[in-house]
Amino acid sequence: MPGVTVPDPAPSHGVPARPDAPAVPAPAMPADALPPADAAAPQQEWWRTAVVYQVVLRAFADGDGDGWGDVAGLRARLPYLAALGVDAVWVNPWYVSPMVDAGYDVADYRRLDPRYGTTADAEALVAEAHALGLRVMLDVVPNHTSEQHPWFRAALAGDETARARYLFRPGRGEHGEEPPNDWESCFRGPAWTRTTTPEGEPGDWYLHMFAPEQPDLDWSNREVHDEMLDVLRFWFDRGVDGFRVDVAHGLVKEAGLPDADGRDRRTEEHPGWDQDEVHDIWREWRALADTYDPPRVFVAEAWPARRAERLPLYLRPDEMHTAFEFEPLHVAWRAGPWRDVVDRSVAMSGLTGAPCAWVLTNHDVVRQATRYARSQFPEKGTNETERARWPTEVPDLALGRRRARAAVMLTAALPGVLYVYLGEELGLQEVEDVPDDRRTDPIFTRSGGTDPGRDGSRVPLPWSGDAPPFGFSPERRPDGSPALDPYLPQPAGWGALTAQAQAADPASTLSLYRRVLALRRQHLAQAGPMRWVRTPSPDVLAVAREGSHVQSWVNLGAAPVDLPAGARVLVASEPVEGGVLPGDAAAWVEVDG
Structure with a gap:
C-alpha cells in the first residue's frame, strides 16, 4: 500500500489481548482523550459528536477458544479500541438466544448467553470501558422475542395471559388454513406461521415480521411496556450508557391488521410499520432514560418509507436522541449523489436538533470495500442488487479499499456522530464465498439459497499471524484441548490485514483511521x-x-x-x-x- 503524507505515529506500546496472543501495538492515547465516565461532564453532550464502534460480539475476539467471540475477548481488546480513538462501544445482542438471527431472537433479556459470558462479566466490561474513557451501548430488541422466550412457550402451551402478549389471529379460509393477512416477512415468505394446539390440532397463526422463530410482541398490551421498561432499568442500573433500538419504526401495527395489498414496506406506507402510536413508547423510554445521571441515550434503527417526512418524528426532544443516517450504506461512489445525501441529512438535523449519525457499513449490508470495488450504480444500490452481481462482476478490491479509505475522511469531517463497524478500520472486504453449510443468516435459508445473506460481513476479525484463525482465538481452550475453528471461516489471505500487521505500517488503513479520528477530535468534533x-x-x-x-x-x-x-x-x-x-x-x- 502506498505511503500517505502523515506525521510519524505516536510512540506505541503493546496491548496484549490474552497471555498467549501476540500484542497488537497501539499508539499512546492522545492528551485530549475522553475522560472517564465519572469525570466532569464535557461542554457538549458526548453523544452529539462521538465516534462509536460497533461490535458483533461473536465475531470480535474469542477469549476461551470455542470459536465464538465473547465478553472476555472484548475486555482484552478494549485498549485497542481506546487507542483507535473511539468514544463508545456498541455491542450487538449478547442475551440468551437460540441464535437463529445472530441474537436478535432473544430468549432472556436480562442474562448473557453462556457462550458470551455472565452478567458479572458484563459488569466488569462496563467498568473497564469506563476506566478507559469508553461508553458502552447495548442493542435492545423490542419488536419481537425468540420463540424460546418463556412468554411465547407459555402462549403455545395455552396460557391466555401469555398469548395476549403476542399477535395471535385465526386464519382465513374455510378451515383457517390461510394466513390472517397478506403481510410478508422481511426475511422472505409470509409473516405468519400457524400453530398446533396442545391437543395436536391446527391452531391460530402468529405474526413474525422477521423469522418464524421471532414472534412479534403485541404492544397494545401494557405488560409488554412494563417488561421492556424493566429490562432497560436492569442494564442502566449496571452502568450501560445507552441502547441502539432495533426496528424502532416497528412494534405497533395498524389496528385490525389490514392487508398491505402489495405495498412495499421500504417505499410505501405499510400497516405493519411506522405507526403514529409508536411514538408514545419512545416518549416513555426517554422519560426513563432522563431519570439517570447522566441521562442515558437511545439511537434508533428506523426505516420509515417516507423518510424525509417521518424520521424527524422519531427525533423530537422527548423521543430518540439520534437515528442512523442509512443512505450512505447504499449511495454510489459519485459526488452528486453523495452531496445530495449529506444535504438531506444535515437539513433534517437542522429541523430536529438531533445530530446526524453517519454510518458507512454495518452488520446488515455489504461492506463498503466491496461495494466500492464494482461498477457503481447511477444513484444507489440495495443489498439485493449488490449480492446479485457477486457471481458476474469480479471486484477490484484495491480500488474498493482506496475508495473506502477516502469515504471515511468525508463522513468523519461532517457534523454529528460517526459509527465505525467491526473491522472497517482494517479495510476488510465482504467474504463472498462463505460455504453454504457454514452460513447462519436466515435470509439464506428463507430465500432457498438464492440470497447469500449477511454472513459475509460478520466474519471473525483477523488480529495477528499469517493463517486462520489469525489470533481471533487462543491456541487452546481452558481445559487444554485445541481451540475450535471460528464460527465462520476467515479468508486465508487476510494475513496482511491483521491488526498486528497494520499497526506496524504507517500507510495501513488502521493507521489512517487512528490518525483521522485523532485529528477529528482535535479539530472538528466541536466545530460548528x-x-x-x-x-x-x-x-x-x-x-x-x-x-x-x-x-x-x-x-x-x-x-x-x-x-x-x-x-x-x-x-x-x-x-x-x-x-x-x-x-x-x-x-x-x-x-x-
Missing part, C-alpha cells in the same frame, strides 16, 4: 456547522466547518485535482505530491482564513 467549498471539479467534494481551519477534500473521480494553494496536508488517504489530490482519494488540509 458545515458548508461546501467550491472545488475545481464536479467530481470533488470539499467540506469546511465553522470555527475550524481544517477542510476535507474528497475526489470521487479518477482524474487528479489541485488542492487549495498553500494548504497544509494533515492526513491523506493516498500520497499527495505537489499539492495534487489523486483520484479516488481524500485529504484533510489546513487553510488560512
Whole structure:
C-alpha cells in the first residue's frame, strides 16, 4: 500500500489481548482523550459528536477458544479500541438466544448467553470501558422475542395471559388454513406461521415480521411496556450508557391488521410499520432514560418509507436522541449523489436538533470495500442488487479499499456522530464465498439459497499471524484441548490485514483511521456547522466547518485535482505530491482564513 503524507505515529506500546496472543501495538492515547465516565461532564453532550464502534460480539475476539467471540475477548481488546480513538462501544445482542438471527431472537433479556459470558462479566466490561474513557451501548430488541422466550412457550402451551402478549389471529379460509393477512416477512415468505394446539390440532397463526422463530410482541398490551421498561432499568442500573433500538419504526401495527395489498414496506406506507402510536413508547423510554445521571441515550434503527417526512418524528426532544443516517450504506461512489445525501441529512438535523449519525457499513449490508470495488450504480444500490452481481462482476478490491479509505475522511469531517463497524478500520472486504453449510443468516435459508445473506460481513476479525484463525482465538481452550475453528471461516489471505500487521505500517488503513479520528477530535468534533467549498471539479467534494481551519477534500473521480494553494496536508488517504489530490482519494488540509 502506498505511503500517505502523515506525521510519524505516536510512540506505541503493546496491548496484549490474552497471555498467549501476540500484542497488537497501539499508539499512546492522545492528551485530549475522553475522560472517564465519572469525570466532569464535557461542554457538549458526548453523544452529539462521538465516534462509536460497533461490535458483533461473536465475531470480535474469542477469549476461551470455542470459536465464538465473547465478553472476555472484548475486555482484552478494549485498549485497542481506546487507542483507535473511539468514544463508545456498541455491542450487538449478547442475551440468551437460540441464535437463529445472530441474537436478535432473544430468549432472556436480562442474562448473557453462556457462550458470551455472565452478567458479572458484563459488569466488569462496563467498568473497564469506563476506566478507559469508553461508553458502552447495548442493542435492545423490542419488536419481537425468540420463540424460546418463556412468554411465547407459555402462549403455545395455552396460557391466555401469555398469548395476549403476542399477535395471535385465526386464519382465513374455510378451515383457517390461510394466513390472517397478506403481510410478508422481511426475511422472505409470509409473516405468519400457524400453530398446533396442545391437543395436536391446527391452531391460530402468529405474526413474525422477521423469522418464524421471532414472534412479534403485541404492544397494545401494557405488560409488554412494563417488561421492556424493566429490562432497560436492569442494564442502566449496571452502568450501560445507552441502547441502539432495533426496528424502532416497528412494534405497533395498524389496528385490525389490514392487508398491505402489495405495498412495499421500504417505499410505501405499510400497516405493519411506522405507526403514529409508536411514538408514545419512545416518549416513555426517554422519560426513563432522563431519570439517570447522566441521562442515558437511545439511537434508533428506523426505516420509515417516507423518510424525509417521518424520521424527524422519531427525533423530537422527548423521543430518540439520534437515528442512523442509512443512505450512505447504499449511495454510489459519485459526488452528486453523495452531496445530495449529506444535504438531506444535515437539513433534517437542522429541523430536529438531533445530530446526524453517519454510518458507512454495518452488520446488515455489504461492506463498503466491496461495494466500492464494482461498477457503481447511477444513484444507489440495495443489498439485493449488490449480492446479485457477486457471481458476474469480479471486484477490484484495491480500488474498493482506496475508495473506502477516502469515504471515511468525508463522513468523519461532517457534523454529528460517526459509527465505525467491526473491522472497517482494517479495510476488510465482504467474504463472498462463505460455504453454504457454514452460513447462519436466515435470509439464506428463507430465500432457498438464492440470497447469500449477511454472513459475509460478520466474519471473525483477523488480529495477528499469517493463517486462520489469525489470533481471533487462543491456541487452546481452558481445559487444554485445541481451540475450535471460528464460527465462520476467515479468508486465508487476510494475513496482511491483521491488526498486528497494520499497526506496524504507517500507510495501513488502521493507521489512517487512528490518525483521522485523532485529528477529528482535535479539530472538528466541536466545530460548528458545515458548508461546501467550491472545488475545481464536479467530481470533488470539499467540506469546511465553522470555527475550524481544517477542510476535507474528497475526489470521487479518477482524474487528479489541485488542492487549495498553500494548504497544509494533515492526513491523506493516498500520497499527495505537489499539492495534487489523486483520484479516488481524500485529504484533510489546513487553510488560512
